[in-house]
Amino acid sequence: MEKTVKIGLLGCGTVGGGVIIVLNENKEEIAKKAGCNIEIKTVLVRDKTKLKPEITKYNIGCTDNLDDILNDPEIDIVVELIGRVHPAKEYIEAAINHGKSVVTANKDVLADYGKSLFNLAAEKKVDFQFEGAVGGGIPIIRPLRACLAANKISSIMGIINGTTNYMLTKMSEEGLSYAQALAEAQAKGYAESDPTADVEGIDAARKIAVLASLAFNTALTLKDVHVEGIDNIEACDIEYARDLGYVVKLLGIAKNDPENGITANVYPVMLPKSHPLASVNDVYNAIYVNGDAVGDAMFLGRGAGRLPTASAVCGDIIDTVRNLNNHACGRISGNLFEKKKMCPPEKEMAPCYFRLLVTDRPGVLAAIASTFAAQQMSIASVIQKNVMENGMAELVIITNKVSKLSIDLSLRTLQVLPVVKDVCSVLRVEDPNLP
């Protein structure tokens, strides 16, 4: 093939290196599918001397000056893989302003600036693609924007953080404590030395903001997502879950109720064992979508890692090349039509699990039950276990669907109730069988 589309790559870390490897190792097949050759012409790096031999062997040009890429008329596509918000966002804007199509896997930029970048790309008639930003190698962005485009999506929920799913799997299957599971994830390289963004749910929150924006055609950002992490989950919560027929998963969950509005949450959830997401273990991710025509659909795969994410980025590159060759860049618009209303806390309903440390004496359950009754919270089941030597007992309560506001208000009362020593855990339950 004679024609070649040339790429400028920003960043050559884990994923950037993976993109170089995939595009070179599968060069011939990719050229046939894309309709022309694809070549990485220039890589932007801070320090050229740090490039590894596995990369330098491909003889790619190197620069530490972004302008060398922006001002190169041979480069049609800029692939941004430096991560974090700044200066990645400014680099993406600069590339689009120079008339170049952009492929990125940067969820942070998308969660904060998605809409403005979509608008800029539309204005400049270039492609702006980001399949790798959510779910690593899992095809989910393009399916949402194309395959499922005829649907009204009512909910999208997923296991979209591999680190926490690995930890919860270890806690469930091997009985590890939170601290042990974290240490093992760090030892395996699945968790960073500062695991805050993963275990506190921020990483998942950015991803569910991106997914919900595309699913509901509105612009949600990180601050629209209510976030709770897994750092309060104890081994006994996972045991109680098992006794009750559930598993504990950290889910990003966004729902669009035409009447009450949009909800977007990241929190640990008790999920029935029979749910397809319940058996997604280790570092696997999966996204579960409900649409009015398709019904339920799920997408599963490796949510992170060098080659899986490179698979998604290279798929976007091939798609962009097809658009370039057909003079059709920008053929799929951002589709974030208007700001839709968010659901108020008194309308946001879900069943809820409470684990309380209480004084083991008559009348305790009555006091707690009347606290719940005062908030119109109906109780589905109660388990009392583990009476301790100090006269305390553990009380587990699962409610029927209750509002987020009721949960908050009941917690305020519970926390000052004399018989309640501690509110140890509060988890949502995603169980359609609870009324």
Place this chain on the structure above:
Amino acid sequence: MEKTVKIGLLGCGTVGGGVIIVLNENKEEIAKKAGCNIEIKTVLVRDKTKLKPEITKYNIGCTDNLDDILNDPEIDIVVELIGRVHPAKEYIEAAINHGKSVVTANKDVLADYGKSLFNLAAEKKVDFQFEGAVGGGIPIIRPLRACLAANKISSIMGIINGTTNYMLTKMSEEGLSYAQALAEAQAKGYAESDPTADVEGIDAARKIAVLASLAFNTALTLKDVHVEGIDNIEACDIEYARDLGYVVKLLGIAKNDPENGITANVYPVMLPKSHPLASVNDVYNAIYVNGDAVGDAMFLGRGAGRLPTASAVCGDIIDTVRNLNNHACGRISGNLFEKKKMCPPEKEMAPCYFRLLVTDRPGVLAAIASTFAAQQMSIASVIQKNVMENGMAELVIITNKVSKLSIDLSLRTLQVLPVVKDVCSVLRVEDPNLP
């Protein structure tokens, strides 16, 4: 929006009616996403008087003459949903020859004539899309052709027939016999009165031919697929599977071994319970793909039915409209580059399960084991159970990986061995732990 793209719909049965409903009920959102209005102008039906009120209420034009659609310059897209090979294939060709883009959900036509239709569409520079042909509403065709395009796909396997998956689920979970499960599937409308194409695996074989063609970029047709159905599965096979840690699923499996060639099969398989496909039950379908970059990925959803299939067809319509609006029809080519070699039976390896009815006397196992040894088939495990009053016993043998040729040759010997009364079942085992 002022601009409108108009559609000619061939056939107004279950799926055709669903397409009309989805395009009309979600009209406004679809117009925003597609960038213009989409309208079904004319429906081709054999008998206009048979259209139901749920369809006629949308005031769509009706004809029994294909030329009314082909010769209508206002119609840019023809949606073929009449099913079966003829005259659907001729209608699709006629539409393409008239310069119209085509959307179809017709696996029969694709499995037999995919390559020639891809070539014709490329020549005429129109779109030819078929997301609904495999897996109903599940996004799998576009993910294969775009999201995963940078991968060398090594295997694609799936539960791609809802009828048989429903039956096997009932047999597994409720202990129904094959006949009972079939009767229940027919009562629920999941199986046709003549269930041959489903239970004998022909429907799944057409679908795996389409999937394998796209995954491996070659043209496979129905006759390239080795097909076995579920009509010989007995309740006891499912029980033995459970005892051994497996479930029985009817899978379409295609693999591409660069050295030995391509294999394409549909047969009932024993699958480890921990495999993601093992928990896909009832009428759900799922497709499991392995690529060199993405690793393992799975796509799950409703594999048939009015609205799920309409979801896929309407997604294709929206995508085609985007291409029309950007003058970019034909932007993704068929990609069936060349005929690749098929794997010969002596190189096609899989572990295998045999259930034999044998005489219960000393030396039987020795005779059978030496038959296997003569074919270089190594035995992984043996179970002897159910000694019957008539002096017969059931013998279950699982082998390590053995060639298809060895299986065939050993069967010839087993069938004439005096101690073997009957070879009741032969099933492949898809277990990476067996050497």
